[in-house]
Amino acid sequence: MRHLKLHGALSNMAAEDAEIARACFEAALAVDPDLCLVVLPQTAMEQVARELRADWAGEIFADRAYADDASLLSRAEPGAVLHDPADVGPRIAEMLREGAIIAASGKRVPCRIDTVCVHGDGRDAVAMARSLRDHLRGAGLTIEAFG
Secondary structure, three states, rough: OOOEEEHHHHHHHHHHHHHHHHHHHHHHHOOOOOOOOEOOOOOHHHHHHHHHHOEEEEEEEOOOOEEEOOOOOOOOOOOOOOOOOOOHHHHHHHHHHHHHEEEOOOEEEEEEOOOOEEOOOOOOOHHHHHHHHHHHHHOOOOOOOOO
């Protein structure tokens, strides 16, 4: 294994609660201290990864919208989940160039971005990933493995 990424509800809880993030990260690092922790930037996950002096990578989501505090908008809110593959590339390229999460309001939240997630369970996931890759390459951005 090269990295650990919390998923779903556990990730959401760890992003808000440092105790949960710490329990998860300490358990994983006890098994392999060289793991890279994939964290949501500007959250409790990043704070704990830094406190543990762990190797970490900041992850943003291509197909999710953000609130002004860099948290994900609730899926119950309109526009929280992006479905059009054509919308994803320009948005992520801008975030990568600025080194910031761009909230739905337009607010910029500076952060470290090392990896981009496209949720694989959407009906347009493959098209979205291809569109994102093609746009980033066309924009002159390099795609490579992190860590």
